[in-house]
Amino acid sequence: MRIRGSLTREEIDDYLSSTxxxxxxxxxxxxxxxxxxxxxxxxxxxxxxCATAADANVVEYLEGDPTVxxxxxxxxxxxxxxxxxxxxxxxPDPEKSVxxxxxxxxxxxxxxxxxxxxxxxxxxxxxxxxEPQTVYGWDFSDRMRDVLEEE
Numbered sequence: 001m002r003i004r005g006s007l008t009r010e011e012i013d014d015y016l017s018s019t020x021x022x023x024x025x026x027x028x029x030x031x032x033x034x035x036x037x038x039x040x041x042x043x044x045x046x047x048x049x050c051a052t053a054a055d056a057n058v059v060e061y062l063e064g065d066p067t068v069x070x071x072x073x074x075x076x077x078x079x080x081x082x083x084x085x086x087x088x089x090x091x092p093d094p095e096k097s098v099x100x101x102x103x104x105x106x107x108x109x110x111x112x113x114x115x116x117x118x119x120x121x122x123x124x125x126x127x128x129x130x131e132p133q134t135v136y137g138w139d140f141s142d143r144m145r146d147v148l149e150e151e
Contacts, residue, residue, distance in 0.1 A: 001046060001132050001133060001134070001135055002133065002134045002135070003135055003137070004134065004135070004136045004137075005135075005136040005137040005138050006137065006138055006139060007082070007137025007138065007139060008137075011137060011139075012082055012135055012137045013043070013046075015072075015080065015081075015082055015137065016043035016048070016072060016082060017043050019072060019074075020105060020106055021072055021073065021074065021075065022038040022039055022040055022041065022072075023038065023039055023040075023041040023048055023050065023070050023071070023072050023130075024036060024037075024038050024070060024071045024072070025037055025038070025039055025050070025058070025068055025069075025070050025088075025128075025130070026068060026069040026070065027058065027061050027062055027065065027067070027068050027069075027088070028061065028064075028065045028067065029061050030060070030061065030064050035057070035058065035061055037058055039051075039052060039128070040102040040105065040106050041072070041102070041130075042098070042101055042102060042105055046131075046132070047129050047130060047131050047132070048070065048129070048130040048132070049098050049127055049128070049129050049130075050098075050102075050127070050128040050129075050130070051093060051096070051098045051099040051102055051125055051126070051127055051128070052125070052126060052128060053123060053124065053125065053126075054092070054124035054125065054126045055124070058128070059090055059126060059128075062088045062089075062090055062128065063090060066087045066088045066089060067085070067086075067087060067088075068085065068086060068087065068088045068130055069083070069084070069085045070083060070084055070085075070086070070130060070132075071083040077140075078139070078140050078141040079138070079139075079140045080138065080139040080140065080141065081137070081138060082135055082136070082137045082138075083135075083136050084132045084133070084134050084135035084136060085132070085133060085134050086130050086131050086132040086133045086134070087130070087131050087133070088128050088129065088130045088131075089128075089129050089131070090126050090127070090128055090129075091126060091127050091129065092124075092125075092126055092127075093125045093126055093127045094125075096118075096119055096125045098125075098127045099118060099119065099125050100119070103115050103118070103119075
């Protein structure tokens with residue numbers, strides 16, 4: 001993975017491991033258009049793992065063209081984040097283990113109507129694994145310091 005921007009590899013790894021904002025994932029449609037969606041993710045072994053329904057449009061799109069761009073960034077100042085490009089692969093998740101891990105990460109557990117719906121045994125789940133090739137990390141805390149102090 002090539003690292004660019006102001007964050008080190010360690011800072012990028014820490015940010016991706018600790019941040020629970022969804023990843024914004026961009027890919028190509030079969031007609032050559034662009035598609036973007038937000039997904040929950042977890043960062044493991046240098047890759048982003050997401051879960052989605054096997055029949056989601058993005059699965060078809062990624063099977064046709066696995067190149068992706070992504071961004072995980074804060075929505076409030078000071079802006080910090082990681083964006084990049086890489087390739088995605090799709091694999092089945094019959095036990096919904098990645099989905100369960102994401103429900104824990106984002107909702108704190110599986111005790112909700114949303115979790116019940118997503119974990120329904122009739123729902124076929126897959127894992128989207130994004131292998132970043134180039135990653136650009138930024139942190140605008142220093143250059144936004146005076147703006148933040150005024151609040």
